[in-house]
Amino acid sequence: MxxxxxxxxxxxxxxxxxxxxxxxxxxxxxxxxxxxxxxxxxxxxxxxxxxxxxxxxxxxxxxxxxxxxxxxxxxxxxxxxxxxxxxxxxxxxxxxxxxxxxxxxxxxxxxxxxxxxxxxxxxxxxxxxxxxxxxxxxxxxxxxxxITLGLPVDGHRIITSEEALRLEDLPSRAVVLGGGVIGVEFASMWADLGVEVTLVEATDRLLPAEEPGHSRILTKELSRRGVTVLLGSTVTAAEAREDGVAVTIGDEEVSADLLLVAVGRRxxxxxxxxxxxxxxxxxxxxxxxxxxxxxxxxxxxxxxxxxxxxxxxxxxxxxxxxxxxxxxxxRGRPSNATELPRDSDIARVTYCSPQLASVGLTAQQAGPDAEVVDYHLTGNGRAQILKGAGGRESGVVRLIRRPGGEIVGVHLIGDDVSELISEGALLVGWQAAPEDLSSIVHPHPSLSEAIAEANWALAGRPLHMHR
Missing domain, CATH: 3.50.50.60 (FAD/NAD(P)-binding domain)
Structure with a gap:
């Protein structure tokens, strides 16, 4: 039929x-x-x-x-x-x-x-x-x-993110394998929910696709909140037991209630x-x-x-x-067919705490002659309000432009910066120069002012920055 x-x-x-x-x-x-x-x-x-x-x-x-x-x-x-x-x-x-x-x-x-x-x-x-x-x-x-890497995932002691979302009781201790988006989000989430977390990543930094400096900030923030971050480390074996799981990390065996395998998807x-x-x-x-x-x-x-x-x-x-x-x-129907967006022009967000959001090229990808500006959120009123009295602000907005030309990268780390990245996608996707944005008024107090500040600096007219 x-x-x-x-x-x-x-x-x-x-x-x-x-x-x-x-x-x-x-x-x-x-x-x-x-x-x-x-x-x-x-x-x-x-x-x-x-x-x-x-x-x-x-x-x-x-x-x-x-x-x-x-x-x-x-x-x-x-x-x-x-x-x-x-x-x-x-x-x-x-x-x-x-x-x-x-x-x-x-x-x-x-x-x-x-x-x-x-x-x-x-x-x-x-x-x-x-x-x-x-x-x-x-x-x-x-x-x-x-992806499970051949580890004996049983859905109870050794799990993937899909089983992790169905938990009715949180573990006291958990090992998270994988320092990409999924692993980092679960490590951050569980730490904030009171779980003792060990985060294992085989490379030398978390979120390898992001700016190295932002990855370092994230590592420090997770460590400050009690997450044990093990970089350049691998899980070589895992054994589910009645009372938990034994995880072999390098030459050391670590006991936990759960092992979350979060090394990507196929x-x-x-x-x-x-x-x-x-x-x-x-x-x-x-x-x-x-x-x-x-x-x-x-x-x-x-x-x-x-x-x-x-x-x-x-x-x-x-x-x-x-x-x-x-x-x-x-098929001969009226449509608005356009070119497929480049992957580099599609924004990405990691919803951990602090959040990371980025679009376009990193400073390394843009080349040694690229112009780079970092605006630290310590100078942003809204970011300080979100932190509360005595809170420590480590967030950064980075803008990258070709020499004298368009903006090719926007990279953010900080609380709630995911809400800013759509503006970044517009700047990169429309190949805007800093001068194009300089006359756009951003509301005060808002996190979006941080993009305006970094942009002014790229345009050679910094306001709330020492340059």
Whole structure:
């Protein structure tokens, strides 16, 4: 049996559902195939529940320092199940909204596991059971799954981030393996919730993609909050026991209640029969695509975490939208098809405490002649208000420009700086020069003034800086 659509999408996560919504908006008939709930990893097992847990950790940290604001508060403990229920309620509300939106656009949702079938002259397709859903274009958007490094993950003592989000009781002691975004966020969150954390990273710094100076600040801040940070270290073995887990770090055995394996995620391509359909897959599992995200198989595209590059939900959105516009254009429908955003122009955020956010090139990537300005948040009124009386402010805003030219990098560390990075993305994406921003008035007191201050310094007219 065969059904026919303009677009058939395998995977209902960020890339898949964004593509479905935009394609339907452009008048295309759309099938969205996934055997898991709409929203995928980001909504159900990643971005949203993790950030809800991080918000709960922030509330606890705020209550703990309430006295510095002149407020009396008593910190009595953490109800982990209550935090999980709060995160689940947030996810459920967003899922209801997304499901309603998908239904309102007339998208056919097929809640089954699918695999790719090659073009037989009627277009490529997605097979679910005995039915093949043919389409003029098929979009692969099956996302990624945790890497375990061969460690004996059992979901109880040795876990991934997905099991960590389902905990009803917090561990007293935990080892977190991996100093990337996932590992750092969980280490920061658990420390703020009262867990004794050891964070293990194989390289010489946390968050290797970020500015080295910002990584050093983060390491100092985590250490100050009680996290034991072990850089240049590896976990060589782990054994789950009845009362916890024994983790071998180098030559030393460390006992903990849990080991969280958070060393990254790999593309999900197993069982999709990609090679048989003419789709090239790298040794690392990434799907090879051209500048428009089209694979070697005619009419087959790939998006999001399947494509090598930063694993970001909003990158998935951008991919999905681009493919929808591209397919609509090829089908003769009016669209706003534009070039795919460069990965370096897509902002990234790590929601630990302090937060890190960045877009564009690092100082090293920009080259030795790049002009670099650091504005320290000790001079920002809003940052001082957020810290409370006696609080220590270590945040920094870094702007990078080509010699006499445009801004090519914006790098931030500090409380709540994630809310600033969209302005940074505009500056980098629009290739703005500091002089272009100099006349834009930023409200006072706000964290955004820090970008204005750094920009004034780059333009040769610093105000609240000694230069």
């Amino acid at each position: 065969t059904s026919t659509f303009d677009v058939a999408i395998l995977g209902a996560g960020s890339a898949g559902y964004a593509c479905a919504l935009r394609a339907a908006q452009l008048g295309l008939s759309v099938a969205l195939v996934d055997d898991s709930p709409l929203g995928g990893t980001c909504l159900h097992r990643g971005c949203i529940p993790t950030k809800a847990w991080l918000q709960a950790a922030k509330v606890r940290r705020t209550v703990a320092k309430a006295g510095s604001f002149g407020i009396g508060a008593e910190l009595t403990g953490v109800d982990a199940k209550g935090v999980r229920d709060y995160a689940d309620a947030t996810v459920a509300g967003l899922h209801r909204g997304l499901s309603s939106l998908i239904a309102s656009r007339g998208i056919t949702v097929i809640t089954e596991r699918g695999s790719l079938v090659p073009d037989d002259g009627r277009g490529p397709g997605i097979e679910t059971g005995a039915i093949v859903h043919r389409a003029k274009a098929v979009v692969l958007a099956t996302g990624a799954a945790p 593309p999900v391509t197993e069982g999709l029969r990609l090679e048989a359909a003419g789709v090239s897959v790298s040794a690392g599992g990434h799907v090879a695509v051209d500048a428009n995200l089209q694979t070697a198989a005619r009419g087959v595209y790939a998006a999001g975490d399947l494509v090598a590059g930063p694993q970001l939900a909003h990158r998935g959105y951008a991919h999905g939208l681009h493919i929808a516009e591209r397919v609509a254009q090829l």
